[in-house]
Amino acid sequence: xxxxxxxxxxxxxxxxxxxxxxxxxxxxxxxxxxxxxxxxxxxxxxxxxxxxxxxxxxxxxxxxxxxxxxxxxxxxxxxxxxxxxxxxxxxxxxxxxxxxxxxxxxxxxxxxxxxxxxxxxxxxxxxxxxxxxxxxxxxxxxxxxxxxxxxxxxxxxxxxxxxxxxxxxxxxxxxxxxxxxxxxxxxxxxxxxxxxxxxxxxxxxxxxxxxxxxxxxxxxxxxxxxxxxxxxxxxxxxxxxxxxxxxxxxxxxxxxxxxxxxxxxxxxxxxxxxxxxxxxxxxxxxxxxxxxxxxxxxxxxxxxxxxxxxxxxx
Amino acid sequence: xxxxxxxxxxxxxxxxxxxxxxxxxxxxxxxxxxxxxxxxxxxxxxxxxxxxxxxxxxxxxxxxxxxxxxxxxxxxxxxxxxxxxxxxxxxxxxxxxxxxxxxxxxxxxxxxxxxxxxxxxxxxxxxxxxxxxxxxxxxxxxxxxxxxxxxxxxxxxxxxxxxxxxxxxxxxxxxxxxxxxxxxxxxxxxxxxxxxxxxxxxxxxxxxxxxxxxxxxxxxxxxxxxxxxxxxxxxxxxxxxxxxxxxxxxxxxxxxxxxxxxxxxxxxxxx
Numbered sequence: 360x361x362x363x364x365x366x367x368x369x370x371x372x373x374x375x376x377x378x379x380x381x382x383x384x385x386x387x388x389x390x391x392x393x394x395x396x397x398x399x400x401x402x403x404x405x406x407x408x409x410x411x412x413x414x415x416x417x418x419x420x421x422x423x424x425x426x427x428x429x430x431x432x433x434x435x436x437x438x439x440x441x442x443x444x445x446x447x448x449x450x451x452x453x454x455x456x457x458x459x460x461x462x463x464x465x466x467x468x469x470x471x472x473x474x475x476x477x478x479x480x481x482x483x484x485x486x487x488x489x490x491x492x493x494x495x496x497x498x499x500x501x502x503x504x505x506x507x508x509x510x511x512x513x514x515x516x517x518x519x520x521x522x523x524x525x526x527x528x529x530x531x532x533x534x535x536x537x538x539x540x541x542x543x544x545x546x547x548x549x550x551x552x553x554x555x556x557x558x559x560x561x562x563x564x565x566x567x568x569x570x571x572x573x574x575x576x577x578x579x580x581x582x583x584x585x586x587x588x589x590x591x592x593x594x595x596x597x598x599x600x601x602x603x604x605x606x607x608x609x610x611x612x613x614x615x616x617x618x619x620x621x622x623x624x625x626x627x628x629x630x631x632x633x634x635x636x637x638x639x640x641x642x643x644x645x646x647x648x649x650x651x652x653x654x655x656x657x658x659x660x661x662x663x664x665x666x667x668x669x670x671x672x673x
Numbered sequence: 674x675x676x677x678x679x680x681x682x683x684x685x686x687x688x689x690x691x692x693x694x695x696x697x698x699x700x701x702x703x704x705x706x707x708x709x710x711x712x713x714x715x716x717x718x719x720x721x722x723x724x725x726x727x728x729x730x731x732x733x734x735x736x737x738x739x740x741x742x743x744x745x746x747x748x749x750x751x752x753x754x755x756x757x758x759x760x761x762x763x764x765x766x767x768x769x770x771x772x773x774x775x776x777x778x779x780x781x782x783x784x785x786x787x788x789x790x791x792x793x794x795x796x797x798x799x800x801x802x803x804x805x806x807x808x809x810x811x812x813x814x815x816x817x818x819x820x821x822x823x824x825x826x827x828x829x830x831x832x833x834x835x836x837x838x839x840x841x842x843x844x845x846x847x848x849x850x851x852x853x854x855x856x857x858x859x860x861x862x863x864x865x866x867x868x869x870x871x872x873x874x875x876x877x878x879x880x881x882x883x884x885x886x887x888x889x890x891x892x893x894x895x896x897x898x899x900x901x902x903x904x905x906x907x908x909x910x911x912x913x914x915x916x917x918x919x920x921x922x923x924x925x926x927x928x929x930x931x932x933x934x935x936x937x938x939x940x941x942x943x944x
Contacts, residue, residue: 385808406807406808407808409804409839411831411835412834412835412838414828414831414834414835416793416794416797416827416828416831417797417800417828417831417832417835418797419797420794420795420796420797420798420800420801420828420832421797421798421800421801421804421832421835422801423787423794423797423798423801424787424797424798424799424800424801424802424803424804424805425801425802425804425805426801427779427786427787427798427801427802428801428802428805428806428809429805430805430808432801447791447794448791448794448797448828450791451788451789451790451791451794452788452791452794452797452798455788455790456778456779456780456787456788457780
């Protein structure tokens with residue numbers, strides 16, 4: 360049984376550690392102190408922790424005011440309320456003014472589980488991707504998250520950080536070196552590439568195992584920086600494996616799949632398939648049920664890869 | 674006070690003349706909302722704010738957010754007069770490549786502390802700035818101007834609620850209560866009913882004054898400084914377009930063409 364860590368504890372511990380030597384770091388919650396897992400930061404640095412209550416638009420504006428004063432605020436809310444709800448605020452108060460703030464979108468997509476369709480945000484990446492001067496990141500495990508946070512502090516614009524705060528097994532070794540904007544090859548392969556980020560990488564690795572048994576060698580790419588996307592890695596995968604399957608805990612419209620399609624179409628058009636939420640809303644359920652009913656489970660990934668590679672095997 | 678009321682009156686008049694010349698140079702602009710804030714800006718920048726035009730990013734300075742960002746031209750006149758940039762720049766307002774856009778942009782104009790333009794967002798930024806000053810314990814003050822039309826945006830009240838909760842005594846906001854917005858007088862769209870009462874109910878220390886009385890403005894700011902555990906709201910009763918008699922108090926002066934004849938007419942009023 361793998362060792363699992365609570366991602367939000369990693370998040371909070373990392374912030375506390377960084378805050379020791381970087382007095383710019385502060386946090387803002389929107390009645391989200393518990394769900395964000397940042398109580399320990401508040402305890403350690405009470406005058407660097409703010410709670411605006413259930414007022415996400417104000418929270419983003421306050422983040423802008425802190426940022427323009429030289430601080431580095433981390434704001435927290437459930438995914439949909441940290442993205443589509445505050446789209447104008449993050450655009451005008453942060454992105455347009457080139458201000459640094461990290462907007463943490465908690466419980467992305469299926470991980471919102473029984474909070475249901477209103478809280479399962481399958482459009483947050485799509486919403487933010489089209490706003491100039493934004494960065495979008497989604498960590499896979501605690502090891503990656505720990506290194507991601509210091510790397511996103513000074514990009515000159517808002518960063519949307521989308522992550523599942525629950526227990527996650529460490530994939531990366533302690534000697535892993537994270538690079539913002541550079542995708543990681545989790546597994547090498549030559550027949551097809553599975554590109555994903557965050558929780559869906561677990562299903563991708565399972566799918567790669569299943570494909571292996573059928574003689575299909577699948578590369579698995581962790582595209583942890585969705586914007587700006589690692590075009591080089593996408594093109595390399597297209598050139599070297601010839602087939603791409605994108606997998607996302609997000610609508611197939613506007614998210615990672617679309618971002619990859621844009622790169623392929625302009626540089627190296629190969630056949631691709633997008634595994635993701637097919638432009639519908641979610642519903643109440645645990646994540647295993649949701650993966651199945653929304654068509655983003657391991658068999659869906661295997662099927663897509665096999666569909667793409669069938670001529671090779673005919 | 675560093676200046677006499679006579680001197681401040683002349684400075685405000687000059688700022689109005691500059692604002693009109695600026696807008697006339699392009700031929701159109703947000704005349705009403707730029708003119709009516711000139712008096713409070715004159716008092717702030719000439720009497721109250723701890724600033725240095727030679728060092729626009731001086732740490733620990735007092736800062737100002739024009740939440741009703743379209744009032745830019747009024748603020749640019751004051752900044753030009755104070756020496757933040759070459760006064761000749763005023764003739765580039767909204768022209769291609771300008772450093773003076775319609776809506777305040779801190780990346781383009783020295784002296785602008787926060788970028789605004791989507792109504793309802795500036796007060797939240799002012800709150801964040803005041804919180805940063807508190808973290809830094811620098812004793813600085815943050816000033817903000819919001820509009821009454823702008824107060825129809827819910828975010829204004831989110832910020833208002835939180836500022837009181839955070840006891841932001843270093844924050845002083847002015848409400849430009851000119852009673853007008855684009856479509857109609859405010860009372861015909863969404864009336865504020867009783868602005869002062871609303872802000873008092875939100876837990877702010879509220880004063881109501883004539884927004885064109887320089888002494889009253891100065892005194893109100895002084896009073897606000899003595900209130901340390903509540904944010905301060907100074908409701909300014911203003912006349913949109915104040916200074917150019919032909920347009921004073923009209924709805925249409927929100928954004929309007931300004932011809933050479935119009936400029937002559939306005940400058941006559943502002944002698």
